[in-house]
Amino acid sequence: KAGVTQTPRYLIKTRGQQVTLSCSPISGHRSVSWYQQTPGQGLQFLFEYFSETQRNKGNFPGRFSGRQFSNSRSEMNVSTLELGDSALYLCASRFRDPYNEQFFGPGTRLTVL
Amino acid sequence: KQEVTQIPAALSVPEGENLVLNCSFTDSAIYNLQWFRQDPGKGLTSLLLIQSSQREQTSGRLNASLDKSSGRSTLYIAASQPGDSATYLCAVGSGGSNYKLTFGKGTLLTVNP
Numbered sequence: 356k357a358g359v360t361q362t363p364r365y366l367i368k369t370r371g372q373q374v375t376l377s378c379s380p381i382s383g384h385r386s387v388s389w390y391q392q393t394p395g396q397g398l399q400f401l402f403e404y405f406s407e408t409q410r411n412k413g414n415f416p417g418r419f420s421g422r423q424f425s426n427s428r429s430e431m432n433v434s435t436l437e438l439g440d441s442a443l444y445l446c447a448s449r450f451r452d453p454y455n456e457q458f459f460g461p462g463t464r465l466t467v468l
Numbered sequence: 469k470q471e472v473t474q475i476p477a478a479l480s481v482p483e484g485e486n487l488v489l490n491c492s493f494t495d496s497a498i499y500n501l502q503w504f505r506q507d508p509g510k511g512l513t514s515l516l517l518i519q520s521s522q523r524e525q526t527s528g529r530l531n532a533s534l535d536k537s538s539g540r541s542t543l544y545i546a547a548s549q550p551g552d553s554a555t556y557l558c559a560v561g562s563g564g565s566n567y568k569l570t571f572g573k574g575t576l577l578t579v580n581p
Contacts, residue, residue, distance in 0.1 A: 359511075398557070403568065
């Protein structure tokens with residue numbers, strides 16, 4: 356069974372640009388969550404999608420947005436990039452309800468110059 | 469607001485030692501608790517998931533316990549090996565309908581040969 360995949364693995368952008376990250380969950384998993392990891396703040400929850408609907412959102416500005424497609428694949432978009440957006444962005448999937456284990460992808464390393 | 473603390477922040481031990489990593493959380497209304505391992509620059513690997521109704525889970529040389537009422541979990545690693553060197557993260561699943569994982573900052577473990 357294939358794991359969670361994320362593309363691209365590495366990305367370099369400049370301030371003011373926008374970026375789109377992609378996540379493909381494990382087959383059969385309908386929930387996709389996104390997390391940001393930085394050395395200072397650690398891992399922080401961005402949002403969760405389930406059946407194409409945003410179910411929960413963390414405390415991030417509106418520049419961070421996402422969506423989920425009918426095949427459960429998810430994309431995350433960050434507009435007007437700032438230097439502080441440099442981070443490892445991790446995506447996780449689980450089968451359905453909160454009792455299920457979350458599985459993480461390898462992450463996308465975003466560097467903003 | 470759920471807060472998760474991991475102690476110690478870093479730990480260095482000789483190969484073969486048994487060790488304990490600690491995790492504490494402020495809100496005992498949790499669904500579950502998950503321990504992860506993260507190698508440098510990589511994604512998260514799930515080690516153990518403990519449901520709120522369980523007291524412990526075991527996988528190979530790993531044993532995780534949960535005391536929900538006191539807001540504590542421990543990860544016990546038996547007979548440590550250099551390959552166990554990594555950052556270990558504790559994540560608490562809570563939030564009811566707004567379920568999300570709240571992570572600690574992690575314990576950086578180094579096992580010396």
